[in-house]
Amino acid sequence: xxxxVMMSYGEAIxxxxxxxxxxxxxxxxxxxxxxxPKTIFGTTQGLREKYGAERVLDMPLAENGMTGICIGAAxxxxxxxxxxxRIDFALLSVDQLVNNAAKWHYxxxxxxxxxxxxxxxxxxxxxxxxxxxxxxxAMFAQVPGLKVVMPTTAGDAYHFMLAAIADxxxxxxxxxxxxxHIQGEVDKHCPMAELxxxxxxxxxxxxxxxxxxxxxxxxxxxxxxxxxxxxxAEVLDMRCxxxxxxxxxxxxxxxxxxKLVIADCAPELASTGHQLxxxxxxxxxxxxxxxxxxxxxPNHPVPTSHFVANxxxxxxxxxxxxxxxxLDRSELTESVIGALQSDLPKDQPDRSxxxxx
Amino acid sequence: MTVMSPAPADLxxxxxxxxxxxxxxxxxxxxxxxxxxxxxxHLCIGEEAIAVGVCAHLTAQDKVFSNHRGHGHYLAKGGDLxxxxxxxxxxxxxCCGGRGGSMHLTDLEAGFVASTPxxxxxxxxxxxxxxxxxxxxxxxxQGSASVAGGRMPEATNxxxxxxxxGCFEEGVMHETLNFAVLKxxxxxxxxxxxxxxxxxxxAERQPKRDIYKIAAAHGLNTFSGDGNRADEVFQLAxxxxxxxxxGLGPQFLELHxxxxxxxxxxxxxxxxxxxxAGELAEWKLRCPLLQTRQMLLGLQxxxxxxxxxxxxxxxxxxxxxxxxxxxxxxxxxxSMRQHLYA
Ligand SMILES: Cc1ncc(C[n+]2csc(CCOP(=O)(O)OP(=O)(O)O)c2C)c(N)n1
Ligand SMILES: [Mg+2]
Numbered sequence: 244x245x246x247x248v249m250m251s252y253g254e255a256i257x258x259x260x261x262x263x264x265x266x267x268x269x270x271x272x273x274x275x276x277x278x279x280p281k282t283i284f285g286t287t288q289g290l291r292e293k294y295g296a297e298r299v300l301d302m303p304l305a306e307n308g309m310t311g312i313c314i315g316a317a318x319x320x321x322x323x324x325x326x327x328x329r330i331d332f333a334l335l336s337v338d339q340l341v342n343n344a345a346k347w348h349y350x351x352x353x354x355x356x357x358x359x360x361x362x363x364x365x366x367x368x369x370x371x372x373x374x375x376x377x378x379x380x381a382m383f384a385q386v387p388g389l390k391v392v393m394p395t396t397a398g399d400a401y402h403f404m405l406a407a408i409a410d411x412x413x414x415x416x417x418x419x420x421x422x423x424h425i426q427g428e429v430d431k432h433c434p435m436a437e438l439x440x441x442x443x444x445x446x447x448x449x450x451x452x453x454x455x456x457x458x459x460x461x462x463x464x465x466x467x468x469x470x471x472x473x474x475x476a477e478v479l480d481m482r483c484x485x486x487x488x489x490x491x492x493x494x495x496x497x498x499x500x501x502k503l504v505i506a507d508c509a510p511e512l513a514s515t516g517h518q519l520x521x522x523x524x525x526x527x528x529x530x531x532x533x534x535x536x537x538x539x540x541p542n543h544p545v546p547t548s549h550f551v552a553n554x555x556x557x558x559x560x561x562x563x564x565x566x567x568x569x570l571d572r573s574e575l576t577e578s579v580i581g582a583l584q585s586d587l588p589k590d591q592p593d594r595s596x597x598x599x600x
Numbered sequence: 601m602t603v604m605s606p607a608p609a610d611l612x613x614x615x616x617x618x619x620x621x622x623x624x625x626x627x628x629x630x631x632x633x634x635x636x637x638x639x640x641x642h643l644c645i646g647e648e649a650i651a652v653g654v655c656a657h658l659t660a661q662d663k664v665f666s667n668h669r670g671h672g673h674y675l676a677k678g679g680d681l682x683x684x685x686x687x688x689x690x691x692x693x694x695c696c697g698g699r700g701g702s703m704h705l706t707d708l709e710a711g712f713v714a715s716t717p718x719x720x721x722x723x724x725x726x727x728x729x730x731x732x733x734x735x736x737x738x739x740x741x742q743g744s745a746s747v748a749g750g751r752m753p754e755a756t757n758x759x760x761x762x763x764x765x766g767c768f769e770e771g772v773m774h775e776t777l778n779f780a781v782l783k784x785x786x787x788x789x790x791x792x793x794x795x796x797x798x799x800x801x802x803a804e805r806q807p808k809r810d811i812y813k814i815a816a817a818h819g820l821n822t823f824s825g826d827g828n829r830a831d832e833v834f835q836l837a838x839x840x841x842x843x844x845x846x847g848l849g850p851q852f853l854e855l856h857x858x859x860x861x862x863x864x865x866x867x868x869x870x871x872x873x874x875x876x877a878g879e880l881a882e883w884k885l886r887c888p889l890l891q892t893r894q895m896l897l898g899l900q901x902x903x904x905x906x907x908x909x910x911x912x913x914x915x916x917x918x919x920x921x922x923x924x925x926x927x928x929x930x931x932x933x934x935s936m937r938q939h940l941y942a
Contacts, residue, residue: 275797275798275800276798276799276800279798279799279800279874280799280872280873280874281799281872300804301800301804301805302805303769303805303806304719304720304766304767304769304770304797304805305769305770305771306770307771308771331718332718334718335718335720335770335771335772369638369639369640370638370639370640370690370701370702371639371640372639372640372699372700372701372703372704372717373699373700373704374703374704374716374717374718374721375640375703375717541936541937542940543936543937543940546698546699546931546936547639547690547696547698547699547700547701547703547704548690548691548694548697548698548699548701548930548931549638549639549690550690550691550698550930550931551690551698551930551931551932551933551935551936554933554936555936590638
């Protein structure tokens, strides 16, 4: 039975939290602002009223301590979901996440487990600046024992959130602020998702675009315009950062003649693209017929000023140029980029977003 | 030591500084809707007395560290107003060259070292700065003792860290308090207790007990008082600064106040209902400017005409600062790469 509803990414997160709270009596939803009037950009709306203040709660401004407290509660059988409105705030809790959560099951010989979800949001635009818009997915993905996912579509947001909560391991669930308003189909009656595997967003034959989080939206935009110029790109959404699905990329490359563009929402130095590439080279090197491209941010912090921050972020235009370059079709670049241009200010995901947060 | 109420000139100075911050913040709030200041902006309207009452005792050599709600601290310490505004607009002439926006300010000439928005982030930095000042002073004292034979070393420069009640919950706060006492640092901890962290009331985050008493248990000399009374803040800070300058170690002030606008942004948000009914209105009656104004008039230290003129003069200064800021230049795209390493 299919039961498809259209909803925004943010609404899908809320729906998953709602369903999980109903399904798992041991689940807790905790974080700064979870029950406040703005309810984490609407994603926790009404949940305290429905499930009570004991299970849906605010917390002291103490990220490190509260992470450890949630790990302790998880050891004792609870399923905490701890929310940070910015991934930057989770940096305060790296000790607990890396030294404890990620290693507990292993170092005690599998006798104990930490069913914990850390929900974090990557900020962008409206002058979020150096300390409120970092992309740290690769750093967390380098920690064995942590699962790291960054779903792109509303459907994946829903199913991954449910699966992350059901999982008996610590899962870092990364949302991009600019995905929250995007609508998508959610089929609630799918079987429980696996927290692994890339998603095929668009089938194509000439080149593979493997993209992460919000960059998948940009890649899809690029592919759609390229299609109108007769260029057929395949788009893979790398919705799991750890474990990384190298097999799907290799399979796609076998089809597209070994041409690959990776697009990540992170500085080049901190891009999971490097991990993907090195794994590809080590295991499927023969599939790479041409030197691949990595589209990522420059290797410095995001300046606040919108005049320069607008040039910090590559998007569909850079992806399309790389594709055309690789396919020796640079004569199309000008018109494709023209077709991709929008009049929306580059520091707003949509017109309804006018800051300040 | 004796605690002095502010002299007439001091009281007028406090009022002037508070009014300057209030008018600047109001002007920012008004113009924010034009969508040209494109950065998260936390206004300090309602809390001006704390920054002003503390900074009144600081010299340009003393240093201030601050947080996300830093405009008042910056201005009270003598930070450059036009460059603050240029920063909000993202221009190269801003105090951080446009890289910081409202949440990252600096003015080294004025002794305002930095404000940053990760809560608690600047707290240990202030302690480290004070530690260095202390080490530099004892070096200088040893040097001068050998020359001038036992002359009293000059009093130490002090460092001030402004932070909120929410910040007091961060672990780094307590790690820093411990070290500050251990080293007897010339450091002032100024806790602006406005009872909220974003929209979460204190009671959802901390048990019912006084923040300053925890600092006292760490071994700090503590004060608590009405953060909306500039004269009271002035008096408490006078004792605290004198203590810190004279080697009596770190001082802690818990000052009670209330933020009027929304946590972040230019508007009021009483309609959201997270404050208890009548709370904001009651705090507005206890407006720090209003109270000081009444004192000035009641004690006949000033008169309406003088205060109206003061207001007009400040409005003019702020208008000119905006005019200057708005003529700023865009930072170049190439410049974005500079200064990653020193
Ligand atoms: C480490 C960290 N966690 C969370 C936030 C989000 N945040 C910004 S300001 C703030 C509230 C701080 O409250 P308080 O310290 O009382 O200062 P106030 O805003 O009341 O002046 C929060 C939670 C942050 N910036 N940094
Ligand atoms: Mg507060």
